[in-house]
Amino acid sequence: MAVRYKLYYFDAQGRGELVRLILHAVGEEFEDIRVHQALWEQLKPSTPLHTLPVLEIDGKQLAQSSAIARYLAGVFDLGGRNNLEKALVDSAAELIDEILSDALKIIFEHDKRRKAKALKQFVTVTLPQKLARLEEFKLAHGKGYGYIFGNDLTYADLAAHNAFDQIVSGSIVEREVLEQYSYPAELRRRIFDGEPRISRYIKHRNQMLKSL
Ligand SMILES: N[C@@H](CCC(=O)N[C@@H](CS)C(=O)NCC(=O)O)C(=O)O
Structure with a gap:
């Protein structure tokens, strides 16, 4: 079954945009969830490191844009062969x-x-x-x-x-x-x-x- 990706980030490019670019580059469907500031205050305590972006991978949450980027690079072969x-x-x-x-x-x-x-x-x-x-x-x-x-x-x-x-x-x-x-x-x-x-x-x- 296809993996379900949900990206949580603010309605801005900032540190979320690289994740969007990677997922678009490989043609992978994902939910691009734009979090408004008021909602963020409620959501924050439940996120892994209390920061966005967060990528949800089949329900499991991963924080830190560089870690997310490396994870996706590994999955989609965008980061070197060895x-x-x-x-x-x-x-x-x-x-x-x-x-x-x-x-x-x-x-x-x-x-x-x-x-x-x-x-x-x-x-x-x-x-x-x-x-x-x-x-x-x-x-x-x-x-x-x-x-x-x-x-x-x-x-x-x-x-x-x-x-x-x-x-x-x-x-x-x-x-x-x-x-x-x-x-x-x-x-x-x-x-x-x-x-x-x-x-x-x-x-x-x-x-x-x-x-x-
Ligand atoms: N090193 C982290 C930095 C994350 C970060 O500082 N995110 C900011 C937005 S760019 C944030 O969550 N701000 C809201 C807050 O700290 O409450 C990453 O690259 O993901």
Whole structure:
């Protein structure tokens, strides 16, 4: 019998979007449950680690976006073919998660001075450094197809696309600046030209966001 997946996350991209992207990429049906803040306060004590996202797998709940992503990568073969390859893909995904974490902290910082300071540090130091590390990683482990590892899509690529997307939509860096690096630029082309399920979902999602 088919496994039943339910994703609980807020009505936002944040840390839930990577899970959505993975499930759309593999064409797996899931319930995309958008939790409103008022309901969250009631739901929170019953969740495994009192945070979202939570993925429910046939009734069993799993928290922490990276753990969920790795679990799904294992199930759907999106993370390397042996233990070492899986660890290498995980290492790239961890670096990408650091970029997303930094970006989300800035996006959700409400103090103007703290936000401006963090933004400057991120844009001038942290992001260029981490993008340079990713380029080196891709050169060492990618096969020239635009993916970070080997010649197939891995969940680390989806994590990267998600992080880059949120950096741009969160007005942290313009897409042109990001795409001076080869990985963000090639990956976006790869996803839109070669991954129809993901590009369909992203186009539909962006359309919905525009109409709000
Ligand atoms: N490291 C965790 C972070 C989870 C997290 O902080 N989730 C936030 C939303 S992005 C949350 O649940 N906030 C509500 C709360 O803490 O009450 C993950 O990646 O899942």
